Amino acid sequence: MFQKTLGCLKCGSNYEVIPPDGVYTEPRAKLDDPPGDFVEMKKECISCKNKNIIYWYKPEIKQ
């Protein structure tokens, strides 16, 4: 598994998260419509204490 670097939605600071497993590896800040299949994770920003919510999706299969 690989860490992903994301930006805090409030202050823009980068933080690192580890995907919940090897399947849901694509982090998104917003849910799809319809939401579909995802894993939710909360990660507190070190800088501003904002609780970012990360929605992990399965990466789209590119043919």
Ligand SMILES: [Zn+2]
């Ligand atoms: Zn922040």
